[in-house]
Amino acid sequence: MVPVAFAILVFIVGYFAEETRARKVVDWLATLGMFCTLAIAIKILYKVVFGGFVLQFTYPIATLSMLGTGLKVDALSAFMAVIFSSIGFAASLYSVRYMEHDTGLTQYYVLLLLLVASLNGVAYAADLFTLFVFYEMMGISSYSLVAFRKHQWEPVEAAMKYLFMAAIGSTAVLLAMSMLYGLTGTLNFEGIANALKNAEAPTGYLYLVIALLIGGFGVKAAIVPMHSWLIDAHPAAPTSISAMLSGVVIKGGVYALVRTLFMFFPVTVYHWDWMLAVIGVVTMTVANIIALVQEDIKRLLAYSSIYNIGLIMLGVSIGHVSVLGLTGAMFHVLNHAIMKALAFLCAGCFLHVVGTRMLSDLKGVARRMPITGTCFGISLLALMGVPPLNGFWSKFWIILAVFLLPDPVYGGILGMLALINVLLATGYYAKVLRIVWMDPESEKVKEAKEAPPEMLIALIILTLAILVIGVYPQPFFEISEKAAESVIGVLG
Amino acid sequence: MLPYAPWLCWLIPLGFAVLIPLADKIHPRVRDGLAILGSFLAMVFAASMIPDVFAGKVTIWPDGKVVGEIPYGQSVSWINATVYVNGNETRITLGAGVLVDPLSVFMANIVGIIGFLIMVYSLGYMAGEPDMRRYWFWMSTFIGSMILLVMADNLIQMFVGWELVGLCSWQLIAFWFKATTPSPVPDFKTEGEYNAHCGMKAWIMTRAGDICLLIAIAAIGWAQLKAGQPLTFKFMDLQESTGWLRVLADVGLLVPISVLMFGGPVGKSAQFPLHEWLPEAMAGPTTVSALIHAATMVKAGVYLVARMVQVFYLAGESAGMLVALKPLFITVAWIGCFTAFLAATQAMVSMELKKVLAYSTISQIGYMMLGLGAGALLLIPAHGYVAGTFHLMSHAVFKALLFLCAGSVLHATETKYMYEMGGLKEDMPITYWTMVIGAASLAAVPGLAGFFSKELILEILWKEGQLALFTLATVTAALTAFYSFRMIGLTFHGPKSEYIKKREEEGKHVHEAPPVMWVPLVILAVASIVLGWLGPYYEAFATSGRFWVAHELGSEVTLEKYAHYLTEVFATPTAALSLLMLVIGIVPAYYIYIKRKIDPAELVSKNVVLRALYTFLYNRWYINPFYYKVFLNGTQAFSQRFRKLQTGILNVNVILMLIGFVAFIAYLVFYLL
Amino acid sequence: MAIDLFSWYIGTVVVLYSIGLYCLASKRNLVKMVIAIEILLAAANLNFIVMSYFMRTGYVHTLAHAIVIISMAIGACVAAIALSLVMNAYRHYKTLDTRKMSRLRW
Structure with missing residues (x-):
């Protein structure tokens, strides 16, 4: 019931926002809506993880009740929903000042709230159809948000590419869904899982379904070679949306992939693990190589998102052998959402103040904006994987899990490739840090001043999160572990 | 020890580092005082652990309660993770812990004491610099994380400190990124850009080594799981269990993995093939070079090698697999020896004062690695261990001294090129004499710290008939003597250079450093004279605890034993040989650079071979x-x-x-x- | 006979899907690409009906109907956004050629 309640809450807020014309009211109302969403999501997480509480919602309509439960919350979905809502909260808090010069803010906030609502819907969905509907809703609101500044050429072109590629992915998912429906007669997660468990040897259809699911959800998750929309869409979107896209929307794809693959297709039968591992390594490598020579700060961060997705995929791919891999991947989903959202929001501050995204024009900007600069520095160090920050722990666990695989050749080669990528990534993060902190100031930043306080609050919250998780990761790690176990079902 | 000393000695500097930006808001003096106080407290807490190591048991200071024996560990739970491998559940518990044993206490004290001296020296050296907030912040963080590194009782926590010191090193090398003077290298516009580049180079190169280290750590974890052991990364547990070593040996990964383990130290301690960052690291302030790139951080690698050689050796010994580990120790010894030679040749042609010192640091660390590797190779690790760490200590002292002297010179002349100095002897007498002591110690003149420790390393090689290593190490000794005195000669002797004369015409006379700077110099100079003679005491210290069979001297040092020790040191053939090498090195340096009888430029330009050699060396072997x-x-x-x-x-x-x-x-x- | 029909249906789905993909990969005109997306969607929707038919011959389950109708609605939303983007793109670029729309690259 609760997810529906807050979906409705979001709609009400959106509707209310449309009615009101006073500008600031809309902003703060939306932020309040986000905050409520976050609070509810945290409460659900708390109940699910510590109370062993399972939340279910069944469609009241007779036809759809065929689907079985519509929404169901387990540790993984509650965990993802908290990540989605918290980044949504930070982004909306940040938008209050960031978007102040734009028009059509009402639509903007409605779309942003819808985006978070649909992300949460994706996380809580208990059958493929509900998941698909929310997934599409997420897509639709994010296309619109990318193209929000439609009077410029860049967002339009980027949204265009995003839309076409994501739409192909969606149809692939729909096709896979229809096949699963044909083979099992249901779309409910548990129903499909049970039906497939009883099936005999895997048929060619099921392999096709796996390929379509990986490909289809992989478009949103931005795995190589389905990634090319991301690097256009992330830089072009307003920064708060970039943070949302990089921080959580691509994680929506990852979540759907994890959910379907782990629930339906036991890896011992279907052997998709190698494939995901190869995808992970290729994704990392391609993204890192191209990122090394980027001149645009947001584009560079977008490539680094792809790299992190590769790392998460690597962790997911070994999830069946050791829970540690999936735990690390889930922990990295959380950490990467925080780090990357922070990095994008800081880049947005630079953009807001200096008015350019080119690294050559941002030389020395952090010296003019010390608080933003410090937050940006911490986020990049965390992305680099410097120990007492959160990024280190999740990368460490993923890579350790890869090395701990029983087969030393498989684990060793994958782990070394991942570590080489960590080194490559260090190169470009260090370059960005050098440029914004150490290079002599360029002409454009001479006049730069510190960003307004509303924006800084969002930055500081995220920075504190990085530090807290970095120094004492245990509680967060434990929750990720619960989430990973819930999908693998080891303890269940 | 003082209560909670093993924790507080690194928590205090780290905590103070966070407070420094806040203190800066109150008053710059508060900030400076806080930084100095932090390092002082770290030193006090670290020093309070020394008596415990000598006594072999840990006594809490005010109430005299005995809480345990050396090695003494304390640990709290930090992260727990579950690993399932093929359905078996294994729990990983990562503790945050400290380990009090001779090695860690020894390293913590080097960091604490030299750190404190250099912080005091910074008060004078960095006076009037802008951005002191940043400087103190990173320096305090460095001291804290370096002590964290050495006090950690497991590999993961050590790795945290390991990365943190790398980060501090990056930031401090690049400290003067705002400098607008023209760059010394044509690729960059300003010196600031060059400095920033050097910092980044150091960071990325050391991280390349760190990645090897991580691979090795993970592989050890894998082997433990395979052996059915509980997963642990604690040093003490690792050296007491043998299953992981056997598993690694069974799959043929023992040598690759253990060599990768030394990839981390190779990066951090600037050994071949990852040595190229250290010469560039001299772009930082001299205090930073002295603390981080001479006395402490680059020794983190030596520390880890000492730790891990101990772990590998003891685990290997109880598994009866020392023979299988031999290639590892050979690799360590050869890497060290070759690096020592490589860097010494480069130091002979370097033009910058600090770069000579940087090369010599690389070279001397090579000696330490050689000692550690060779000692374990010869199945008498206690010797190698004592020799390596003893050289570490004396090097930390005399190299910090040399750097601080160089700092005074640079401060006074405002140039880093030696050919722009010359004839400074009369103007800076204290700096001159302390620097001569440092250089003589570096060149291993008998009676100074460097002599005793280097002698121990050579002696091990001689005794066990490693002639190839011994020859290379001895030749390097001659090169060391040559470049040390070349440095002294170029800087302080001969006529004053055009540059100095021009400055004097402008009214900027070269002057002696202020007391806050020369007092640490004198302390360090006295220490580098005294330390060598304390050899037996050091051996007693290093061999206490239960890791190593006590050296023949035992833990009680009497006068008789002391005399015996000295005769042993001076009466070996290696002592004569190294004296010979000293003469071979010093005589040409004396004639060319101190007396200026022969013009080196002429010598090189006339002889084709020499010229080719010069170009080759000057380009750092390409x-x-x-x-x-x-x-x-x-x-x-x-x-x-x-x-x-x-x-x-x-x-x-x-x-x-x-x-x-x-x-x-x-x-x-x-x-x- | 029913099985024969089934393979015909499946064949149609495959052909439709392939046409859509071919169109997306080769056509330069953005409007044609929007149409291609619609074809893909139609193929997927058709597959739902076919699959329902496959489960019990001669009878299409209401669930499949419901799903197809909802997914068509979603498809309409996507198409609407796509077309509005096409319009905006035309405003900025004065062309509908995708190859001209590659200012964001590398």
Whole structure:
């Protein structure tokens, strides 16, 4: 019931926002809506993880009740929903000042709230159809948000590419869904899982379904070679949306992939693990190589998102052998959402103040904006994987899990490739840090001043999160572990 | 020890580091005081652990309660994770812990004491600099994380400190990124850009080593799981259990993995092939070079080697597999020896005062590695261990001294090139004499710290008949003597250079450093004279605890034993040989650079062989250009070409995507068949 | 006979899907690409009905109907956004050629 309640809450807020014309009211109302969403999501997480509480919602309509439960919350979905809502909260808090010069803010906030609502819907969905509907809703609101500044050429072109590629992915998912429906007669997660468990040897259809699911959800998750929309869409979107896209929307794809693959297709039968591992390594490598020579700060961060997705995929791919891999991947989903959202929001501050995204024009900007600069520095160090920050722990666990695989050749080669990528990534993060902190100031930043306080609050919250998780990761790690176990079902 | 000393000695500097930006808001003096106080407290807490190590048991100071024996560990739970391998559940518990044993206490004290002295020296040296907030912040963080590194009782926590010191090193090398003077290297516009580049180079190169280290750590974890042991990364547990070593040996990974383990130290301690960052690290303030790139951080690698040689050796001994570990110890010894030689040759032609010192640091660390590796190789690790760490200590002292002297000179002359100095002897008497003591110690003149410790290393090689290593190490000793006195000669003797004369015409006379700077110099100079003679005490200290069979001297040092020790040191053939090498090194240096009888430029330009050699050495054996060409320009060029794949045309994107789909399906169909 | 019909249906789905993909990969005109997306969607929707038919011959389950109708609605939303983007793109670029729309690259 609760997810529906807050979906409705979001709609009400959106509707209310449309009615009101006073500008600031809309902003703060939306932020309040986000905050409520976050609070509810945290409460659900708390109940699910510590109370062993399972939340279910069944469609009241007779036809759809065929689907079985519509929404169901387990540790993984509650965990993802908290990540989605918290980044949504930070982004909306940040938008209050960031978007102040734009028009059509009402639509903007409605779309942003819808985006978070649909992300949460994706996380809580208990059958493929509900998941698909929310997934599409997420897509639709994010296309619109990318193209929000439609009077410029860049967002339009980027949204265009995003839309076409994501739409192909969606149809692939729909096709896979229809096949699963044909083979099992249901779309409910548990129903499909049970039906497939009883099936005999895997048929060619099921392999096709796996390929379509990986490909289809992989478009949103931005795995190589389905990634090319991301690097256009992330830089072009307003920064708060970039943070949302990089921080959580691509994680929506990852979540759907994890959910379907782990629930339906036991890896011992279907052997998709190698494939995901190869995808992970290729994704990392391609993204890192191209990122090394980027001149645009947001584009560079977008490539680094792809790299992190590769790392998460690597962790997911070994999830069946050791829970540690999936735990690390889930922990990295959380950490990467925080780090990357922070990095994008800081880049947005630079953009807001200096008015350019080119690294050559941002030389020395952090010296003019010390608080933003410090937050940006911490986020990049965390992305680099410097120990007492959160990024280190999740990368460490993923890579350790890869090395701990029983087969030393498989684990060793994958782990070394991942570590080489960590080194490559260090190169470009260090370059960005050098440029914004150490290079002599360029002409454009001479006049730069510190960003307004509303924006800084969002930055500081995220920075504190990085530090807290970095120094004492245990509680967060434990929750990720619960989430990973819930999908693998080891303890269940 | 003082209560909670093993924790507080690193928590205090780290905590103070966080307070420094706040204190800066109150008053700059508060900030400076806080930084000095932090390092002082760290030193006090670290020093309070020394008596415990000598006594062999840990006594809490005010109430005299005995809480345990050396090695003494304390640990709290930090992260717990579950690993399932093939259905078996294994719990990993990562503790945050401290380990009090001779090695860690010894390292913590080096960091604490030298750190404190250099912080005091900074008060004078860095006076009037802008951005002191940043300087103190990173310096305090460095001291804290370095002590964290050495006090940690497990590999993961050590790795945290390990990365943190690397980060501090990056930031401090690049400290003067705002400098607007022209760059010393043509690739950059200003010196600031050059400094920032040097810092980054250090960071990325050391991280390359760290990655090897991580691979090794993870592989040890894998072996433990395979052996059915509980997963642990604690040093003490690792050296007491043998299963992981056997598993590694069974799959033939023992040597590769253990060599990778030394990849971390190779990066951090600037050994071949990752040594190229250290000469560039001299772009930082001299205090930073002295603390981080001479006395402490680069020794982190030596520390880890000492730790891990101990772990590998003891685990190997109880598993009866020392023979299988031999290639590892040979590798360590040869890497050390070759690096010592390589860096010494480069130091002979270097033009910058601090770069000479940097090369000599690399070279001396090579000696330490040689001692550690050779000692374990010869199945008497206690010797090698004592020799290596003893050399570490004396080097920390005399190299910090040399750097601080160089700092005074640089402060006074405002140039870093030795050919722009000359004839400073009369103007800076204290600096001159302390620097001569430092250089003599570096060159291993008998009676100074460097002599005793280097002697121990050579003696091990001689005793066990490692002639190739011994020859290379002895030749390096001659080179060391040559470049040490070349440095002294170029800087302080001969006529004053044009540059100094010009400055004097402008009214800027070279002057002696202020007391806050020369007092640490004198302390360090006295220490480098005294330390060598304390050898037996050091051996007693290092061999206490239960890791190592006590050296023949035992833990009680009497006068008789002391005399015996001295005669042993001076009466060996190696002592005579190294004296000979000293003479071979010093005499040409004396004639060419101190008396200025022969013009080196003329000598080099006349002789073709010498000229070729000079060019080869001056270009650092072409290793540095090679790295730039392959790893920097090569990757960049490849990326530039590779990024063209991202055409931005929607049709092409769709086609790539379809290729992806086809590949996925093909892969799965392949599996189906 | 029913089985024969089934393979015809499946064949139609495959052909439709392939046409859509071919169109997306080769056509330069953005409007044609929007149409291609619609074809893909139609193929997927058709597959739902076919699959329902496959489960019990001669009878299409209401669930499949419901799903197809909802997914068509979603498809309409996507198409609407796509078309509005096409319009905006035309405003900025004065062309509908995708190859001209590659200012964002590398």
